[in-house]
Amino acid sequence: MVAFVILAALMVAGGVGVVTLRQPVHAALALVGTLLALAVTYVTLQAHFLAAIQVIVYAGAIMVLFLFVIMLLNVSGERTGDRLKWLKPAAWAAAGVTVAGLAVVYFLQRQPLPGAAVVDGALGGGGAERIGEVLFTDYLLAFQLVGVLLLTGVIAAVSLVQRAAPETRPQRGGAARSAPHEPGAASGAGVMRDDELVHGGH
């Protein structure tokens, strides 16, 4: 219980940090903190496999992707826009209402948490074996759909970045078919050309 309170506090602090920190990289690091605290929470619940996956996939791979996006966009700190000034207070208000609502739900509906034995029974020691058992029976369809979703994600992202329209692409040495990609020159252009606009104020 004590461990959970500490971890929950860390997670919430990290979450608040993600929203409030002005430097995107700092916000990303706050998110790492949240994700790691969540991984430790999994460990305290004996869900070791989940904890390992949480660290490898979220705190590792996905955070790298986040950092790449931050570097890709090269945003340095927050730009206070003139438009939509009402948005920030409105967002805080909406978040406040949501948190308050969930708090009300929690306090009106105090439910004894399932005991350690129940959790252990459900998680079966938290190993990969129990997860495999559930994943390949109840969630077999979900497992295959995840494959489809990953495929969809690959196609969607690559099709937006690599717009290899052969006729619009500058032809180089007649190798248009075999070399559809020039990172700096062509596909980067879609991002690069916004540079002046984005950083016009600096």
Next chain:
Amino acid sequence: MYLEVLMMFLAAGLIAAAALVVGGLLGPKKPGEVKLSAYESGVPAVGSARERFPVHFYLVAMVFIIFDLETAFFYPLAVKFQAAPQFLFANAVIFVAILAVGYVYLLRKGVLNWK
């Protein structure tokens, strides 16, 4: 149960903090322009570190995550494999086949060619 781990973290933190404090208190401080400049393998730093990355990096990172997730799903499969080898193998083949389409697509689009 994890008290040992916690103690190890504490010890590691203490040693690190001690090293910093002791170094800060006892070490001589003679700052100069060269010493204060960022160290980049001994070569003078050029330009800003905040440069825009080509979007290609992002694509490669994303492809990495996709196949990283694939592996994550295979771990429980491998652990459970002996329980129903044919069934699990068939499922793994379908899963990989779907993702292999993505891999072929990436190859054809030249995402993995670094120029």
Next chain:
Amino acid sequence: MSFPGVLDIDWNVMAPAVSLLITAIVALVFGLSARDSRGPAAVALIGVLTAGIFAVAHLFSGNESAASFGLRYLGDVPATALTLVILLGTAMAILVSWDQLERGGMGQPEYYPLMLLSALGAVVMASAGDLITLILGLEIMSLPAYALSAWRTRDRQSEEAGMKYFLLGAFGSAMLIYGTALLYGASGSFVYGAVAAALQGGNLTLLATAGGALVLAGLGFKAALAPFHQWAPDVYTGAPTVVVTFMSVVIKVGAFAALLRIAATVFPALQPWLLTALAVIVALTLVVGNFTALMQRGLKRMLAYSSVAHAGYLGLALLAANHGGVAAAAFYLSVYALMNAGAFAVLTLVTDASDHGDDLERFAGLGRTRPGLAAAMAVFMLSLGGIPLLGGFTGKVLVFQATIDAGHVWLAVLGIATSVVALFYYFRVIAYMYFRESSHAPHTFRSTPARVAIAVALVGTVLLGILPGWWHTLLSVGPRFLAGY
């Protein structure tokens, strides 16, 4: 316990989804080496028709309690019928895109595969019997839609549309997932029927209702229900019209298919204030959609708000989900798919290759320069407005009837009143086409596949208007969802 136990896979139920997936893969591989986008379009069309044949065969097989994966993927009448509507919308979008992609320089090979995958996601949403399958279906449906919204290269408006849609869509997904987590926490299950059963007499309904509210909000984003509709006008305006033809039908059907099922199974087990909140949302949607549409000059923007308004009418059916609302909504969605896709199909032929010029002025004198096109547009507008003898009217009557049966008389009255408001903006288009002189050069773009799509939409809209009985009877088979109880 033997692992993996008995696998119940009914391939008749899975066939439409599987054929869509295979077609998407074939179209992708074929498209990478094809010379233009018409070959993949043909592949996609054949695949959609194949999936449609499977769905029709299953619908008429009378096997209403078919399901796969232990009630996680359902083949009941609403699921199969809405699958058919999704396939219909997809087929029309393919026909409309046939010539437009080359004309607008959008013929990247991923277009049709992404469209098919998005349709697959919508089919999965319509058939999902549990929340996990629903979430995965929603993501498979949404990711291609984000990419397709930004499909027009070097067009800031299109890129903005994609970005906006992505950010707000991700927000909606987050709410859906959070809500799902709360529902699972309260009930210990993801399967709709089991969730409802676990909550009966349980003491965690407040927690579950909070989850239900978040699920409603998350799906409300996709369905464009009123406070969550903000993305719709910008996305509809910025995205290529061919893509909007697809999105306005398929995404809406997918979202409402899921909402209907949850409203029919899970919501009755939750606290009643959720339904009150839903009633407020629906009323707001009706008012905001119709009155904002009144003020638009651009036709795409007008149709965007009109689609918000139609989400409101469909929302009425959600409130009456267990009083014939499911069949009414399924009927309404069938007509909506036809008339809305038809209207957008006409729009693609009237606007420039770059989608610009969707202003009402553009339609001035269309009745003289393109009489056939103008007549079709007039029918779609009349049907969207709910004029008798057209499908839109029948759909509205069914929905209002269900709403009154469920005891929400005031909402039905509001729905009827806003329908009258809606007539103004739909009639304005007709007035421009027939009673204004054209100041533009005659519209010259012609596309036979698009004409086929318009003809299909026209026939369907009229047919469902004069002979609604057969389809509604078919939809009314098994008024309750197959949901595991």
